[in-house]
Amino acid sequence: MNTRLIAARTLVRVLDGGQSLTAALEHTLPALENPQDKAFVQAVCYGVCRYYHQLQFILMQLLDTPIKDAEIYALALVGLYQLAFMRVKTHAAVSETVDATRKKSWAKNLINALLRRYLREQEDLEKRANENPVALHSHPKWLISRLENDWGSENAARIFQANNQFPPMVLRVNCLQTSRENYLQQLADLSIEAEAVETCSSAIRLSKPVAVFSLPNFESGMVSVQDTAAQFAAGLLDLKAGQRVLDLCAAPAGKTAHILETQPDLECVAVDIDATRMLRVETNLQRLNLSAQLIVGDATKPESWWDGKLFDRILVDAPCSALGVIRRHPDIKILRRADDLVALPALQAAILNAAWSMLSEGGLLVYATCSILKTENEDQIAQFLTQHSNAQEIPFDKNPAQHGWQILTGDNNCDGFYYARLRKTISAA
Numbered sequence: 050m051n052t053r054l055i056a057a058r059t060l061v062r063v064l065d066g067g068q069s070l071t072a073a074l075e076h077t078l079p080a081l082e083n084p085q086d087k088a089f090v091q092a093v094c095y096g097v098c099r100y101y102h103q104l105q106f107i108l109m110q111l112l113d114t115p116i117k118d119a120e121i122y123a124l125a126l127v128g129l130y131q132l133a134f135m136r137v138k139t140h141a142a143v144s145e146t147v148d149a150t151r152k153k154s155w156a157k158n159l160i161n162a163l164l165r166r167y168l169r170e171q172e173d174l175e176k177r178a179n180e181n182p183v184a185l186h187s188h189p190k191w192l193i194s195r196l197e198n199d200w201g202s203e204n205a206a207r208i209f210q211a212n213n214q215f216p217p218m219v220l221r222v223n224c225l226q227t228s229r230e231n232y233l234q235q236l237a238d239l240s241i242e243a244e245a246v247e248t249c250s251s252a253i254r255l256s257k258p259v260a261v262f263s264l265p266n267f268e269s270g271m272v273s274v275q276d277t278a279a280q281f282a283a284g285l286l287d288l289k290a291g292q293r294v295l296d297l298c299a300a301p302a303g304k305t306a307h308i309l310e311t312q313p314d315l316e317c318v319a320v321d322i323d324a325t326r327m328l329r330v331e332t333n334l335q336r337l338n339l340s341a342q343l344i345v346g347d348a349t350k351p352e353s354w355w356d357g358k359l360f361d362r363i364l365v366d367a368p369c370s371a372l373g374v375i376r377r378h379p380d381i382k383i384l385r386r387a388d389d390l391v392a393l394p395a396l397q398a399a400i401l402n403a404a405w406s407m408l409s410e411g412g413l414l415v416y417a418t419c420s421i422l423k424t425e426n427e428d429q430i431a432q433f434l435t436q437h438s439n440a441q442e443i444p445f446d447k448n449p450a451q452h453g454w455q456i457l458t459g460d461n462n463c464d465g466f467y468y469a470r471l472r473k474t475i476s477a478a
Contacts, residue, residue, distance in 0.1 A: 055077060056094050056123075057149065058077070058120060059076075060098075060123040061119045061123050063094075063380050065119045070098055074090075078090065078091065093127055093130060093131070096130045098380045098382070099187065100213070104130055104133070106183065107129060124160060129164070133171075142164070146160055147161045147164075187209070189382060191386075208458050210459070215376070216376040218255040219275060219277050220232075220264070221252060221253075221303075221310075224251060226271045227266075232265075232271065232272060233253060239263075248277065251310075254277070268336065270338050277461070278466035280307060281466075283304065283308050285470055286415055288311055288315065292362055293318075295318050295407060296364045297367075297400060298367060300326030301326060302330035306339055308364070309337075318360075319342070319344070321346075322346065327345050360409060361409055362413050365415070365416045367401070367418050367425075368396060370420045373458055373464050376458060390424075394424050398429065401416060405437060405440070410474070413443075415468060421467070426453060426455060426469075427452040427455065440472070440474070441473075445468075
């Protein structure tokens with residue numbers, strides 16, 4: 050089957066069906082036997098999502114009337130993406146995309162005409178796109194406003210640029226099995242180019258992504274895939290042997306695993322509300338030969354699952370807008386709506402309050418999100434501190450944020466991430 054058509058049908062699942070790109074590709078890719086076809090379809094789908102707002106703007110300039118057929122609309126975007134961003138020969142991009150219209154003769158003529166017109170008017174169309182903020186940044190208007198409001202136009206522009214970059218593939222070395230230096234040598238022996246990440250002792254950044262099963266000793270748990278920003282969590286918990294540790298909203302267990310790799314002599318409890326996602330936690334821990342007590346439960350209602358024993362350390366990996374990981378999931382820019390964010394701060398606050406009730410005096414709680422919005426991060430912590438006199442913030446030297454540590458997308462080539470550390474003070478005797 051025509052790979053452009055496969056890509057278009059996958060995109061329809063996202064654009065019209067509201068499905069995540071990850072889920073849409075999981076439906077599509079297994080049916081493709083040729084690895085090159087898989088790679089092409091994946092690259093096109095990610096690319097169209099990454100530059101959707103820019104491609105949509107250009108497409109509207111080329112059309113007299115909107116395309117009502119969802120599949121043909123997606124095909125038009127696929128064609129434009131190839132011509133604007135891919136190293137595909139022009140004639141192949143046009144002819145293969147036109148052929149993908151199949152028996153719809155009206156669509157064949159339309160796609161052929163608009164792609165050829167784009168090639169003729171490319172310079173002028175791109176100039177017009179650069180004069181429109183939504184097209185220039187390839188982000189929805191509401192998100193541009195939110196980020197400019199939080200971080201100023203200069204920082205926001207850097208975030209938009211970082212969001213539109215291809216993210217690096219970063220590995221977390223399992224220090225229970227090997228050293229980072231040893232693993233770098235294993236990669237070098239296979240001619241996989243990589244470098245140590247200076248800011249994080251467990252992290253290795255690959256020069257270009259590879260299939261996980263081509264990584265040495267991946268199946269035996271020597272290494273995992275995890276962005277540098279997410280790898281800071283375990284270190285911030287200041288783990289000690291014999292502690293009782295809770296990981297809330299734990300799936301898919303990247304941070305749970307890192308906690309146990311950092312300090313295996315722990316009583317570790319991992320909780321997530323989603324039973325299906327908890328199965329992934331179990332699978333991931335098994336690969337790494339690690340174990341934790343796994344509980345399917347609502348983080349806002351610990352009375353339904355908690356045994357009453359206090360925890361020395363708690364990681365609240367809070368549900369969030371995920372706006373810090375857009376470069377890995379560009380469909381977020383298409384699927385997320387401003388209204389979706391309204392209820393999040395209240396949910397985060399409820400989880401934070403519930404977690405605090407389970408923390409021992411002198412214990413440490415780390416609050417984490419993969420968001421870059423102040424309402425989910427430093428504003429959340431500021432509010433929490435005003436409501437809990439027994440909460441003492443442990444500040445970060447390297448961060449100018451009022452509360453916690455905000456990593457903006459692209460900082461040191463990291464995903465956007467936020468951390469805050471809170472110590473529960475010991476009450477006077």
